[in-house]
Amino acid sequence: MNKLLIVGTVAFDAIETPFGKTDKILGGAATYIGLSAAHFNVKSAIVSVVGDDFPQEYLDLLTERNIDISGLEIVKGGKTFFWSGRYHNDLNSRDTLDTQLNVLADFQPKVPQEFTTSDVVLLGNLHPLVQSSVLDQMTQKPKLIVLDTMNFWMDCALPELLDVIKRVDVITINDEEARQLSGEYSLVKAAAKIQTMGPKFVVIKKGEHGALLFHDKEIFFAPALPLEEVFDPTGAGDTFAGGFAGYITQSENISFKNMKNAIIYGSNLASFCVEEFGTQRMERLTNQDVLSRLRQFKALTQFDIVLEE
């Protein structure tokens, strides 16, 4: 079975949306990525850190899905990273109410021996130095390295971010971040410029407006599934990345053609994530649900205009 190494936060989130609010619930990029990638036939591991306030049931939730957590450090007497945010009425923007780094402040990632030869590495949104440190520990060149990041690191750690971006094959960022990173408004131009920074593949996430995959002169677009109601967008981007990386790891194929399928799987999984608060929907998502929605994605996008050669 192919190996997928996941790096990212494991956290407590407190979320407010127009539909309600939660107390501290399970969150974090690596959590969402792990739950999403668990729908593929891969051996995955999470490298992260929590405090000893992190409940056993949350750890069980990961191990029950065959996610290796030997690289998930538990700091005695430490407190788990906490994020709290409030979404605006359109759910397209949010305010951060509180961020407590806690054990994340001094995090030194340690990749378990077995996963230093991972086929695919997904560097979830974290300080770029942490992302680089994980790559330094790989003893064998991964088939594919995927990096997710955000505008915060562009503002606060741009040189370190540019260093790690040089080392990856795929970058996933949202449209505003692509514009900020490239200085180009047009997403076509932005993606072209970002490809000169290192990654041969650029994925631009547009939330409810879908996602674009760029490579050289090729472009692929996956829509978001139109939903009756979006309850909570938290984790959608991570779930998307987890589906993308999970599918690539399983299929062992890093062609552009296969990445199209991976983008569709990512969008598929993300469409479930937003249906309920936090990880709730992902926790009880079945492979049958995913398959059924894949049919919806086909119906949504496929047409049969016949072109003569």
Added chain:
Amino acid sequence: MNKLLIVGTVAFDAIETPFGKTDKILGGAATYIGLSAAHFNVKSAIVSVVGDDFPQEYLDLLTERNIDISGLEIVKGGKTFFWSGRYHNDLNSRDTLDTQLNVLADFQPKVPQEFTTSDVVLLGNLHPLVQSSVLDQMTQKPKLIVLDTMNFWMDCALPELLDVIKRVDVITINDEEARQLSGEYSLVKAAAKIQTMGPKFVVIKKGEHGALLFHDKEIFFAPALPLEEVFDPTGAGDTFAGGFAGYITQSENISFKNMKNAIIYGSNLASFCVEEFGTQRMERLTNQDVLSRLRQFKALTQFDIVLEE
């Protein structure tokens, strides 16, 4: 050859975008619709009104494309409808600088005898009473009636708008207008509600984010083609509607499956419209250009995940 009746403005536009500005140039919904529908094998006619300040070369531009203008009234001593607008930097919003209704103020549409039996009627954006009057003149039930409208009529002539909406098969509006008309934020809910008002098919245009087609429980999505640069969005929605209606008229097939293709053709044609100011790009667009871009749309959206039944 099947007949397409087009109703809408024929106008002068003055446009400012971040890339430049134009003096009075050819504009109007029916103009863009006609230029777009001319790429299909159909017999089309424009019902509209201009003043005698409207240049012969603009009339020639329409008749050279086999567009019947016997229903285009030329008011002696009258002035042609004029619109002037300035786009914001992101090109997603604009301010109207000037609107001079002129001959449009007293416009009484007259459908040429031959086109009272049209196969498809496209009611471009105009006062809903004008749109209704055109339908009243049809002597044979059209296979498909398509209505385009805008928020202005929802604000100023809602009862008349609701009356004409009841009589059409397809409505095309943008996302904000769909929300305003339905009172629903979710586009899925909005489309469902609008279907109860009359049209069995609802097309929601999202500009650079593509277009959605809703019918009963079915949804289809066509992306906008990602472009290096959008120069001028004026007329893109009309061009989209013209491509949609032109394809349907030519193919004589009003199934949901065929409408998917029509939506793709509409997006295809609209993607050219925005590349230059006003009608410039549409005036020299060849069928070969359209075919070539259709291949891009296929590459952009089609994937090959095999689903077992």
